[in-house]
Every structure is written in structure tokens, then in C-alpha cells.
Amino acid sequence: MKRLLEILGDWWAGLVGSAGLPSWVTVLGEMVFAAILIGAFIAVLVLFLIWLTRKVSAHIQLRFGPMRVGWHGAVQTVADAFKLLQKEDTTPRVCDRPVFNVAPFLAFAPTVVAFVVIPFGDGVIVRDLNIGVLFLFAITTINVIAIISGGWASGSKYSLLGGFRSAAQLVSYEVPLVLSALGVIMLAGSMKMGAIVEAQSRVWFVAYQPLAFAVYVIAATAEVNRTPFDIPEAEQELVAGYNVEYSGMKFAMFFLAEFANMFLVSAIAATLFLGGWRGPWLPGELWFLIKSFAIVLLLMFFRWTYPRLRVDQLMSFAWKFLLPLAFVNLLATGLIIALG
Amino acid sequence: MARLPFDQIAAKMKDAFGDAVVEVNEGNKVPFVLVEADAVARAAHFLRDEPELSFDYLMYVTAVDLPEEDKLTLVYHYFSYRNQQSLMVKADVPRRGGSVRSVAHLYAAAEWLEREVYDLFGVTFEGHPNLKRILTPEGFQGHPLLKDFANEDYVPFPDKMPAK
Amino acid sequence: MATDTAIRTEEFQVNMGPQHPSTHGVFRMVLTMDGERVVDCEPHIGFLHRSMEKMAENRLYIQFLPMADRIDYLSSMFCAVAHCEAVEQFMEIEVPPRAKYLRTMFMELNRIASHCIFFGVFALDLGAVTPFLYGFRERELTMDLLEMTSGQRITFNYVRFGGVAADLPESFFPAVERFIKVFPGRVTDYERILNENEIFLARTKGIGVVDAARAINYGWSGPNLRSSGVDFDLRQNMPYEAYGELGYEPVVLPNGDCYDRYLARILEMRASHALIKKCMEGLPEGPTQKEKVSKFPKLPAGEVYVRVESPRGDYGLYLVSDGTDKPYRYKLRTPSFNNLSMIREMLRGVYLADIVPIFGSLDVILPDVDR
Numbered sequence: 001m002k003r004l005l006e007i008l009g010d011w012w013a014g015l016v017g018s019a020g021l022p023s024w025v026t027v028l029g030e031m032v033f034a035a036i037l038i039g040a041f042i043a044v045l046v047l048f049l050i051w052l053t054r055k056v057s058a059h060i061q062l063r064f065g066p067m068r069v070g071w072h073g074a075v076q077t078v079a080d081a082f083k084l085l086q087k088e089d090t091t092p093r094v095c096d097r098p099v100f101n102v103a104p105f106l107a108f109a110p111t112v113v114a115f116v117v118i119p120f121g122d123g124v125i126v127r128d129l130n131i132g133v134l135f136l137f138a139i140t141t142i143n144v145i146a147i148i149s150g151g152w153a154s155g156s157k158y159s160l161l162g163g164f165r166s167a168a169q170l171v172s173y174e175v176p177l178v179l180s181a182l183g184v185i186m187l188a189g190s191m192k193m194g195a196i197v198e199a200q201s202r203v204w205f206v207a208y209q210p211l212a213f214a215v216y217v218i219a220a221t222a223e224v225n226r227t228p229f230d231i232p233e234a235e236q237e238l239v240a241g242y243n244v245e246y247s248g249m250k251f252a253m254f255f256l257a258e259f260a261n262m263f264l265v266s267a268i269a270a271t272l273f274l275g276g277w278r279g280p281w282l283p284g285e286l287w288f289l290i291k292s293f294a295i296v297l298l299l300m301f302f303r304w305t306y307p308r309l310r311v312d313q314l315m316s317f318a319w320k321f322l323l324p325l326a327f328v329n330l331l332a333t334g335l336i337i338a339l340g
Numbered sequence: 341m342a343r344l345p346f347d348q349i350a351a352k353m354k355d356a357f358g359d360a361v362v363e364v365n366e367g368n369k370v371p372f373v374l375v376e377a378d379a380v381a382r383a384a385h386f387l388r389d390e391p392e393l394s395f396d397y398l399m400y401v402t403a404v405d406l407p408e409e410d411k412l413t414l415v416y417h418y419f420s421y422r423n424q425q426s427l428m429v430k431a432d433v434p435r436r437g438g439s440v441r442s443v444a445h446l447y448a449a450a451e452w453l454e455r456e457v458y459d460l461f462g463v464t465f466e467g468h469p470n471l472k473r474i475l476t477p478e479g480f481q482g483h484p485l486l487k488d489f490a491n492e493d494y495v496p497f498p499d500k501m502p503a504k
Numbered sequence: 505m506a507t508d509t510a511i512r513t514e515e516f517q518v519n520m521g522p523q524h525p526s527t528h529g530v531f532r533m534v535l536t537m538d539g540e541r542v543v544d545c546e547p548h549i550g551f552l553h554r555s556m557e558k559m560a561e562n563r564l565y566i567q568f569l570p571m572a573d574r575i576d577y578l579s580s581m582f583c584a585v586a587h588c589e590a591v592e593q594f595m596e597i598e599v600p601p602r603a604k605y606l607r608t609m610f611m612e613l614n615r616i617a618s619h620c621i622f623f624g625v626f627a628l629d630l631g632a633v634t635p636f637l638y639g640f641r642e643r644e645l646t647m648d649l650l651e652m653t654s655g656q657r658i659t660f661n662y663v664r665f666g667g668v669a670a671d672l673p674e675s676f677f678p679a680v681e682r683f684i685k686v687f688p689g690r691v692t693d694y695e696r697i698l699n700e701n702e703i704f705l706a707r708t709k710g711i712g713v714v715d716a717a718r719a720i721n722y723g724w725s726g727p728n729l730r731s732s733g734v735d736f737d738l739r740q741n742m743p744y745e746a747y748g749e750l751g752y753e754p755v756v757l758p759n760g761d762c763y764d765r766y767l768a769r770i771l772e773m774r775a776s777h778a779l780i781k782k783c784m785e786g787l788p789e790g791p792t793q794k795e796k797v798s799k800f801p802k803l804p805a806g807e808v809y810v811r812v813e814s815p816r817g818d819y820g821l822y823l824v825s826d827g828t829d830k831p832y833r834y835k836l837r838t839p840s841f842n843n844l845s846m847i848r849e850m851l852r853g854v855y856l857a858d859i860v861p862i863f864g865s866l867d868v869i870l871p872d873v874d875r
Binding site: 424476 | 549550555558593718721722723734742806807809820822824832833835837841842844845846874875
């Protein structure tokens, strides 16, 4: 994979050079190429994830799930995606139209951007920024704005409540999430994703940072609004939360963002704690996917097993339990590093 | 569990209310005490708070329409969890514009039960906190469980439907 | 619950229902909210009012029999038994013992079916989707048994004046054996998935607490009342059908919160299972239908009141006859109606998210409320 990308890059640079074009064309071309690759990856990934969710939930619930379209319903999601594309795009009369239209894309865009710093394999990374982890957490937070604006612009009290809850939840859980990642950064001595994976070449960080890993997984579950923290879209109370008024392709965008986000947090967990793409025998890209999907499955098992917390319990859990835990972990890590 | 037989309960009620107790019927499959309409709430209070009786539970309130005798019979069916016995108290009111004191301040259950009787029979309950229709929609005309409710000229929503 | 802070908050109204996924039918609440807190709640019922009582007045007793099944479609056996018992009391006939046992057994099977739905829906209300399908798995077992005998899965139309419609078919016996064998294990499944779950406990313990006095005052009955600590069950205290011979120990729990109301139903499933077992063991031989009972009875003038312990509580039927072949007055005292009447008081001051478990734990069913 790395070789392939290098050959492609050289060929492209050579092409641009021989045509006598300025060097920024090279960068532009690489960016377009990366965008297409990531876009295609996310599209396929989400289709697969939706199918996987349905199958996993079905088997937990003594059902079969989709069985008719393709092998064990494998192309069911493709059919569903086409159905969603054809649906009428309804807009409520009282909505704030520009915000209402922009919100779904605002939800989806940061997720795509975040994939820029995810190391899929050895050297298979769009840009290994030296502030990789920071960039990641910063860019995924934009999601909150999309959810709030979507909830507010719909002009429905249910979606407004959903949006507010979501904002409160995401902001609260962002703190322990980042704190748990800090321990890893301290150990690795870098915020560069590549360097973090490099630092785990002998032992995975989950062995040094089990507490941080636990905090991360819990906070990440909340961050992507999965049960037991799926309060923003608590369908029993708020019908569907912030996206209740959306339909057709705009709803699909929210849906897409949700599933892509689920994979994203799992990929981050795999990179920060489980050694990223490193692993014996198999190619790095495969190892990365295996580890990421292990976390995805964990999140799915949570989802189909647990009831939902109440909003105040959720908050007190974040601030009174997770946050102190993350601090203790940070302190302990610091002490161990200082004492050598 | 000091369960009083029906005739003793009826005797107690007679002592307490005198002439307001119109009839004591033991022959019925469900023995009942018929009281004056204005004694319904007083009787409820007595039945609930008299220690020997302690009818703490109002099972239901309903009415029976008797057009031939031109009256509605209100039926209050009490139950006592302590003594595990029930008592039916009846009261006659006029078919149109009948009115009795509400027992909702004694039995919270009566709030909805009395609303139902108001809705379906048109009996008003004085002192009821929120006497509105409960089963039929807002703006509904008439009281469906009266025997002469259905006739050809009947229009349930005069303000929403064109006249025939 | 307005607080004295610098930020001024404004109350707003939310309309919950009648089309809302967790109102169990069509129930509408106009909620006045202060943020996530409920300040006031105005319940609206009657969306499912089918004028059952008026319809009964215009139908022969036998014609209303299948209608009675539809009053509370999750426990239709109880409505039909109440109807038949009322008619039998007028006719002063005694049901053959085998028919009594069959009625009792099918009522208990129906109760299990109803509680299974409660279990599934209650968990679903709290956001756990999986128990819903577990509940329906066992409901399917009971439905199969009921279908074998009555030919129907939900509205059975099985009870008749003076007996039941059909005796047990041959295939019923191995099936019920199997059911008796597997069911306790399945209830253990239920208990393992929810009873000790930390999140489930946090959501239900101490939520929607109702003490015994208040529950009685509001006319509560059934598992709701018993989970508030009142030891009263018609099956034990005023036995009807075969309950007197079988004996029954009611499930009584002390706390009166959502968790106890949930647990009461889980324990009642076990109790019902034991009753079904006893019924099968002690099933007497003999006819299932008393002979020479008129199918189109003219009842003597008078009135009766019949009480049946339905899965939702004390189901009562006040039947007035004027000596014709149709009821003169057919008053249904449905337990859900009374159980629901407290909802306004229960919801004041709770969180929006608690509305759903509180409402769900009452196990009301809207056709039973609206009739």
C-alpha cells in the first residue's frame, strides 16, 4: 500500500513537473486524490457498518436481520441508500431554512476531515500533522455545532431539546476524552499520530494506560451518541432528537456522519491504545481495520444490551466520575514518567 | 378485620343521616343504600372516615339512565381494603341538569370518574376541580349514554359539520 | 421548579402524543416544561373511545361476547370471563369444574403474555431494545398454546356462558409440558438482563414513588397497587373460577417505585407459571360446557358486579339487566383508567426522561382506558 502510494505520488509529481506547471498543482492534485479516496472509503465503510449493525443487533435479538437482498442481505444497505436518495426532501414551514440546509453537511464534513490524520497503515496517512491528536479532537467537536443548529433550525421543540442535550453531553464528555488521550501523548512524547504508533512498537499503550483506555471508550461512546448515552436522540422521549424533522438525503447525511463517527472514534482508540496498524504477519492496513472493528463491535454490544441513562445522571457521571478518573490517570502517568 | 354485615352498615348510615337515606335494598344481588342526592358527598365522607367502615377505595362512579321514571341513578361503589368488603351507594338525580356535590376532594380517583359521568350522562359535580369532557372530544354535543341520545337529527359537532 | 438564579428561565409547552412512540397507543399529554423539568402535565384521553358501553346496550349478550375481547386486547380472556361470569350469575348456573380450570389456566397464560409485553415495552421505554424481542419470544409460546385451543391469537372468543368453547386438543399437552419446562429459565433470562443492571436501577429505583394510601386514594389496583405494599389480590382474597382450589400467594413489594412495579410483574409471571402447572396437574375430567344453557339468554331484571384480577388490576363489570336479552347498562370498571388518573400528580417535578418509565411502569393500555 505504501509502495503503491509512493509510486503514484512520484508519477503525479513527475507529470506535473514535465508539464511545467507550478508546484502547488502537485499539492492540489494530491488533495483531490486523498479526498476521493477517503470519500470512497467512508461510503463503503458506512454501508458495511450499517449492514453490520443490523446483523449484530438481529443476532443479539434472536432475529436474522436482512436476508433477502444479496448474501445474508449484504446489499440491503445499498438498496436502502437508493431509497433514501429518492425520498422527498421535506422542509418544515417554520424552519430556519439556510441553517436547516447546512446543518447535515456541517455534521458530515468534520468527520471526513478528521480522517486526514488517521494512519491506516505504515505511511498510509494523508498528512501526519505534528499536532495530529489535537487536530482530531478539535475538528470532531465541530459536530456539536451541526447538531445544535440542526435541532434549533428545525423549529420543533423536540429537536431543540435534542440539540441542547447533545451540546451539553458532547461538551461534557469532550473533557475526559481529551484527558484520557493526554496520558498517551505524555508516554509517546508527541502528538503526531505516526509517532504514537511508532512508540507502541513493543508494547501497546493499553498495557500502560488501562484506566485511560476505559475512560476513552466510555467517553467515546457518549461522544458518538451511542446507548447508554444516546440521550440526544432518545427516541422514547424525544422521538428522534435533533434530526426528527429531517428526511431524505439530509437525514442520510446525519446518519452517515453518525456511523462514520463511530468508526472514527474506534480508529482513534485503535491508534492511541492498541498499537494502530502494527501487528505480526498480516499487512498493517488489515491490522488497523481488525482493531478498529473490534472497538466498533464493542460499541454495538453496548448499544444492544444497555438501557439509556437520564440526562442528569449522564452529566454527573461525566463530571463526578470520569473526569476525576482521567485526572488520577494523568497524575499517575506524570509521576511514573518523572520518577523514570 | 371487623367486617360489618350490610344491614349494620345501613343502620349506621341511617343513624348518621336520618331521612337522607331513602332506601336500603338487601334483596338486590348487589345490596345498596339509596341516599338523597345532596347527601352523596356527606355519605362518602362518613363512609371513608368512620373507623369501623373505612371505605377507603372508590371503585367506580357511574349512572343508570331510567327515562320511564324520568331520573338518573348515580352509582357509587366503594371498597374497603381493611375490611375487604364493598358497598354500593346510589342517589337519584333528574335526567337533565342533575347536580351533586363532588367527592373528588375525598377520593382522588373520583376526579376522572366524575368527569366520565359528566361526559357521558350530563350530571354536573359541584366543587369538581376540572369538570371537562374526558372521553368524547372537545365541542362534542350531547351525552352518549343517555337512552334517548341517538336520533336522526343528531349532529355531534354542530360547529364543524354542515347542517343536514 | 424555578430557581432564583441570574438567568431567567421561561416555561414552555411540549405536546407529547397522541402520536408518540412511547405513549403506548394514543395518549396525549400537554407538558409545561422548565428546561428538562416537568412543571405541569395535562393528560388527554379518549382517542380510542369506541363507546363499548353504548354498543353493549344494543347487542344481545352473545353478540357482545366477541366484542368484550376487544376492550383490552392484551388481556382479552379476562374481559370475556367477566362478561360470562356476570351472565352466569344472573342465570344462577354453576360452571363445570373442568371449564373452570381451563378458564383459569388460559387467564394465567394470557396474563403471562400481557406481562411479557410489559417487560419488553418497559425496557424499550428505557432505551434497551433487545429485551423487547425477548419478551415477544415468550409471548409467542403462550400465543401458540392459546391458538391451539381457541383458534385465535389475540382476541380468543373462547369463553361461553356456562363453560368454554372447546376442550384441549391432543397436541396441547406436549406443548404445555414444554412451556412449563422452559418458561422459568426464560424469566431468569429477563432477570439477568435487567434486574441487576446498574443503569436500569438508576433509571427506575426511587422514580415515581407512590405510597399505599395515595395509591388507594387514586383507585389503583393490580400489580401497581401491590408494589406499593398493599396485600390484596382478588385471586387470593375473593377467589373466582378455580383460584379458590388452587390457592394463590400474591406478589407484594414495599417501595412503590418504578422498579418495584417492574419487579412485581416479573414475579407474577413466575406465580402465573406455577398456577398453570397446578392447573395442568389438577385438571378434572368432565364436560367443558354446562348443558342446556341458552345461547341467547333473557336475563331477569337486576344487577350484578363482577370483579376479575386482570394483568392491569381490578377489572370490574357492573351489569344492569331489565329482563330483556340485551344489557340495560354495561359499565366497565377498567383498571387502566384508574391507574392512569394519577399521572398528572406523578409527573409534576420529574425530568422529561422520567415521564416515559413512569408512564410505562403503570402498564396502562389505552383501549382499556378509553373503552
